[in-house]
Amino acid sequence: MRHALAITLLASGVVALAQDKDVEMKTVSYADLGKAIRAHKGKVVVVDLWGSWCVPCIKKFPAFVALEAKYRGKDVVCISVAMENPGDGPKAVGWLKKLKAGAVTNYLLDDGIAANFKKFSIETVPVVFVFDKENRRAARFVEDEKPFTYEDDVEPLVAKLLGK
Numbered sequence: 001m002r003h004a005l006a007i008t009l010l011a012s013g014v015v016a017l018a019q020d021k022d023v024e025m026k027t028v029s030y031a032d033l034g035k036a037i038r039a040h041k042g043k044v045v046v047v048d049l050w051g052s053w054c055v056p057c058i059k060k061f062p063a064f065v066a067l068e069a070k071y072r073g074k075d076v077v078c079i080s081v082a083m084e085n086p087g088d089g090p091k092a093v094g095w096l097k098k099l100k101a102g103a104v105t106n107y108l109l110d111d112g113i114a115a116n117f118k119k120f121s122i123e124t125v126p127v128v129f130v131f132d133k134e135n136r137r138a139a140r141f142v143e144d145e146k147p148f149t150y151e152d153d154v155e156p157l158v159a160k161l162l163g164k
Contacts, residue, residue: 023097025082025089025106027101033107038135043075044161045131046154049120051083051113052095054157056143057126061099063150065129066105069156075133076158082108083116083125128154132161 005045037045048064050057061080068078080101082092089108094107109116117123128141128148139147139157150155 001081005084021068022102023106025091025093025096025108027086027108027110029091030116033079033109036079036107037103037131040131041075041135042133042136043077044045044071044077044133044158045129046158047129047131047134049081049083049122049125049127049129052088052092053084054107054125060126060143060150061101063154065099065101065104066123067150070155071158071162072103075162077105079107082106083113084108084111085090100160117161130154130161138145142159 019049022063037047046064046067048061050061052058058097064078070074071078071096082089084092086108091110093106096102096104110121119125122142126141126143128139128150129137130139131136137155138161141153
């Protein structure tokens with residue numbers, strides 16, 4: 001039975017790294033992440049790229065979790081993307097569990113840190129993308145380019161995109 005489940009998950013391109021009552025994280029390709037974002041057309045999507053090794057990420061991520069809680073059920077989807085190497089998935093899940101990020105959709109990209117930084121054209125994290133209801137990128141917040149906060153930058157944009 002375990003093997004059948006593993007084969008089904010592998011065939012679908014989605015591998016669950018860990019599931020418990022608090023947190024689930026799936027390993028996906030960069031292309032599948034794009035599909036997951038586009039699947040939420042009609043909603044504002046906030047994507048937080050983070051690393052468990054990143055001090056600014058550790059400081060900012062609780063505000064991301066709070067944003068998800070505040071807008072839950074209000075046409076906002078929050079997606080966290082772990083910028084870790086594939087073998088570090090369990091460590092990332094432990095970090096998410098500690099931060100009570102179970103209501104957030106959590107992904108780990110399958111190519112590793114360096115390859116994914118290149119795909120996103122970034123040099124470090126945290127980075128936050130906000131997409132409008134038409135799946136257009138409304139903003140890209142990059143800490144190293146211009147420091148940002150959820151309270152002063154991301155949340156006001158989300159409220160504006162919701163028409164509030």
